[in-house]
Amino acid sequence: MPEPVLPGAAHAGDGTVSRPAGHLPQVGEVLAVCAHPDDESFGLGAVLGALSDQATTARVLCFTHGEASTLGETGRFLGEVRAGELAAAAAVLGVEEVALLGYADGHLGEVPLEELAQQVEEASGSAEVLLVFDEGGITGHPDHCAATAAALLAARRRRLPVLAWAVPEQVARTLNAEHGTSFLGRRDAELDIVVAVDRHRQRQAIACHASQSTDNPVLWRRLELSGATETLRWLRPPPRVEKTPEHTADSLGFDGRA
Numbered sequence: 001m002p003e004p005v006l007p008g009a010a011h012a013g014d015g016t017v018s019r020p021a022g023h024l025p026q027v028g029e030v031l032a033v034c035a036h037p038d039d040e041s042f043g044l045g046a047v048l049g050a051l052s053d054q055a056t057t058a059r060v061l062c063f064t065h066g067e068a069s070t071l072g073e074t075g076r077f078l079g080e081v082r083a084g085e086l087a088a089a090a091a092v093l094g095v096e097e098v099a100l101l102g103y104a105d106g107h108l109g110e111v112p113l114e115e116l117a118q119q120v121e122e123a124s125g126s127a128e129v130l131l132v133f134d135e136g137g138i139t140g141h142p143d144h145c146a147a148t149a150a151a152l153l154a155a156r157r158r159r160l161p162v163l164a165w166a167v168p169e170q171v172a173r174t175l176n177a178e179h180g181t182s183f184l185g186r187r188d189a190e191l192d193i194v195v196a197v198d199r200h201r202q203r204q205a206i207a208c209h210a211s212q213s214t215d216n217p218v219l220w221r222r223l224e225l226s227g228a229t230e231t232l233r234w235l236r237p238p239p240r241v242e243k244t245p246e247h248t249a250d251s252l253g254f255d256g257r258a
């Protein structure tokens, strides 16, 4: 794969400048932990597609059926519609398996974190990395924050690295100015991975979520602003391993910052 063009360099805490890694973790299996059907596509879709392309098995744990959405009222129980949309989107993204739980949409933050973390632990199986939304829930949505917090607690117990999909500061600033949204952006120095992605499959997966994507200008504008790259940060980095005296990498094959 050609080296992606990286927007800026990361600034390490010691004052040196190092570049974020340009590829995803080279692991056998990843579990994505989401709050709602569509999070795996609208948020993580390009990353999940790229993982599947590199032969990493991706599975998804989704806590709610997304039944509280104000979009896509069809007369049918929205949660059922969205469960079907999630299954179709997962197939497009090459996701191996989806575990869809029945917690109440919009109230995930009221469920004891311990209980949610237990669900993540049970679903984690042989996953080597958990993939989540950034701390702050990308948009501050309490369900997103709860899903990420649950993954972090489960990961601490199982000693798993946690990789978060994040939105660059400039993208967040533009969206917030144009749409009055509350995206939480990250500075270059906070990003550990900047990876080139092909959004074709993500767009196909998004199309599966017709109830949520047809009238969603913020989503389309975010994808446009993000271009052909996704940005991620380690919330729990993989352990570092010393390979040779002059070459240090982390255990998932990254040079430089981890």
Ligand SMILES: [Zn+2]
Binding pocket: 035, 036, 038, 039, 141, 144
């Ligand atoms: Zn969501």
